[in-house]
Amino acid sequence: MAILTPEAPLAGEGAPGEPIRTTIPLRDGHVGERRDLRTVPFGDRFDLLGSAAAALAVSTLLFGWLTPMTGVIGWVVLSFVGFLGIYAVMSSLRADRLAVRERIVTALFYSAGVILLGALLFVLFFTLIRGSAALMNGNFFVETMTTAGPLDPLTTGGIAHAIVGTLIQIGIALSITIPLGVMTAVFLNEIGGPFARFVRTVSDAMTALPSIVAGLFVYAAVVTLITHDRSGFAASLAISVMMLPIIIRASDVVLRLVPNNLREASYALGSSRWRTVWNVVLPTSRSGLVTAVILGTARGIGETSPVLLTSGVTAQMNLNPFSGPMISLPLQVFDFVKSPEPNMIARGFGAAATLVLLVLTLFIVARLIGGRGPGQLSDRQRRAAAAASARDVRRMSTDTATHSRAVRRLGAPSGPASFLPFLRTGSARTLRPRPSEENPS
Secondary structure (H helix, E strand, O other), X not given: OOEOOOOOOOOOOOOXXXXXXXXXXXXXXXXXXXXXXXXXXXXXXXXXXXXXHHHHXXXXXXXXXXXXXXXXXXXXXXXXXXXXXXXXXXXXXXXXXXXXXXXXXXXXXXXXXXXXXXXXHHHHHHHHHHOHHHHOOOHHHHOOOOOOXXXXXXXXXXXXXXXXXXXXXXXXXXXXXXXHHHHHHHHHHHHOOHHHHHHHHHHHHHOOOOHHHHHHHHHHHHHHXXXXXXXXXXXXXXXXXXXXXXXXXXXXXXXXXXXXXXXHHHHHOOOOHHHHHHHHHHHHOHHHHHHHHHHXXXXXXXXXXXXXXXXXXXXOOOOOOOXXXXXXXXXXXXXXXXXXXXXXXXXHHHHXXXXXXXXXXXXXXXXXXXXXXXXXXXXXXHHHHHHHHHHHHHHHHHHHHHHXXXXXXXXXXXXHHHXXXXXXXXXXXHOOOOOOXXXXX
16 A cells, blocks of 8 residues: 655645655665564553552451451452452553453453362362372272271272262263254254254253252152162163253254354255265364263263162172162262261262262363364374375376377377367377368368
8 A cells, every 4th residue: 555655745735737646665674673462561560460469468467467357268358359459550550441441350350260270179189188098099999898898997998889880870871862962953953943942942941950850750750660670770861861951052052153154065065954964064063062072971970869869879899780779989979978987088088089080081082082173183184184285296297297298299289278178088198189271180
């Protein structure tokens, strides 16, 4: 874009009738100082750290010297409120109202993230520390509680039966909920209609269903009327009732994010609706669907109330989910911590820590299966794509050289027009020169 220079005549200063001309300034190679957008300015850092230090000092004075207030929680709350007030005052000295508001909101968001991360770390480390006495023993993961009692030491007994029961129950629940949840989400997005709105409303309402109600429903409909015995399969059905609405809702949101132009492009190529769903929609939203499954698994694997009513409590290993009681890790934790014996409480915290680690392992495996999002290639995929491109270049170069030799041998004109009969016949050997006036044949 041309820039009006000071040397150019301004409006009304040129000769009458002559257009105002613009000139492009000469580039002398001089570049101005670049702004650093990554480093926080010293003034902003001073305002942030100074406000935090001042708030801590004021809270300490109020709690230790000037007022009779006590308590760590009150000291933290007062320090945080004081930090926000002092930070707003310090920022207003060098910024306008909009910048001050933006900094305060940013501080609130960062504080919310720190509080959430701190709560998660506190729960994790508290569970690991309380259960470390049981986790340090190898028998805790390979033995059952068949020969161990409340007064026995931690070197006897374990939770192998609860780990196996949890894996069997969550496996059956996933085999039920993943097909139903994903197919229901596909129906809600690809079919639609009044019935789809009704199904979406019901699934949204079921996300708030109390877990004890799901357990009572399975107990009354399956245990009482059909099996007449608590089993791991009944517990899996109760867990499925809790997992299904979460998977449906999360998958529905993910499938809505797939751009419609991908579907239109597939339809334009002659693909049917279900092939479009199978080859375009589902692969595009694979990473989001894995996240939906993770959310449902995290909800179902930690349920205690439905399992308490449907699976029963046992201290023995049971590999048959259709016969006999089958305990899970959440129910085993509940059974351990209600005992007044310290060793049983330590086993309960150890089982809780094992449950957390199991959920983390399943999360990592699910992320590996889900892979990257659409359009994101791994290093191996990028190398494969580069190798395929190199093969195409070599093949196209070979085809071009072969065609050129055929053209020269047959005496056909060279250039872009020579490719037309080659493309029509599909082979350079059948290439013939066009008839002319000198050669009518």
